[in-house]
Amino acid sequence: MPWPSLTPLILTLKLGLWTTLLLFICGVPLAYWLVHGRSFLRLPCRIMVNLPLVLPPIVLGFYLLLLFSPTGTIGCFLEDYFHIRFAFSFAGLVLGSMLFSLPFMLNPMMAGLESLPPSLLEAAYVLGRSRTATLLRVLLPAIRPSLLSALMMTFAHTIGEFGLVLMIGGKIEGITRVASIAVYDEVESFNYRAAHFYSAILLIVSFLLLYLMFLINRRSRTF
């Protein structure tokens, strides 16, 4: 019997890495604003960020599908003017995963920023340094353990997604059929060997990621 295809695993890895990278880049300024901004919009935004924690993933996937459907206004506009299609595409998976993993990236970052004494930021401002320089050179290095756990939680969470991915991406081989969907597919067709293969790898990777996180947290506590 041939080995199950590695394509879903490679796709999952790609999705996890892209989502984590892009969400990190967007998450840093967003977390900074949510902690240090002065706008009244901060509270509603904090709630929005945490919505994916309680919202069934499939609901988020459903709305995203409606939003980006090629027959809808926004989906049509994006496709006509920018040649971007989010429904049933890898880009759509990344976008959906970014929204869905938002609390896993932002909550550790915000907790880290909130744990720093305000005088660190104020000292940098008084010394004449800009907000960007303060964020990049003072605040972010000081919350390194929080950043690492944000990165790892986001990655681990993304590779385990199912409902949202299925809803917005379907299961197109090589494009949107990630490992969790492959498991479902193989079980449906009674191919338990392949289902075991994908499941075991997801289990091992998730376990190792959490183990690594505990090690890092323990080291940062003793530091």
Place this chain on the structure above:
Amino acid sequence: MLNLAIKKMMRGAEGDMVLECAFSLQKGEFVTLYGRSGAGKTTLLRLIAGLSDPEQGTIRTLEGEIWFDSDNKISLPPQARRAGLVFQDYALFPTMTIRQNLEFAAGNRSHSERVDELLDWIQLREWSKRYPHQLSGGQKQRVALARALAAQPRMLLLDEPLSALDREMRYHLQDKIAELHDRFPITTLLVSHDPAEIRRLSSRVLWLDKGRLIGDDTPDNILKTENRRPL
């Protein structure tokens, strides 16, 4: 150097209070801000540094630069004021070495010579590769002072910089601050409770009580009055 007239509502441990005062600081003057805790001393330093804004009033330099003006809705950010505030908790950057703390403050104007000179002045050159958590309280305080100077501030605001140190270290650092002021006559506003320290360092005392200025005189005169009317 600085002309200030402000009004700010404060919420303190003893209820609401209005911080309302006006004074000028001459160039090169060393002035102590004196008064019991909760009188508004730290708030006043923060208002000057630009870390918070009063509800009403103006803060301007004697050269005519406006730092704050409530009528015209002007408030210069702390970066543009460059009033070298030294925090009570030192606020050293924990992931930077001592040298990096100073270099970060020196910024684009960075001259390694200047940083070296400051490290020599605080006698911590051989410690320059250490991190803040490896230093004692007195050493941290010296670094905080040197870091404020590395940014070439236009004035120096010291918020009870020596209060956490033992007597010997206090004397040593008082010498350092006095020596600094002799060498570079930078306008300095010091928050202090310690009569000996006030007499030793400053030429003028502003006495703040419950948000109001109740005395502006030489250290001797203020401390004599204070003895008759204890805080």
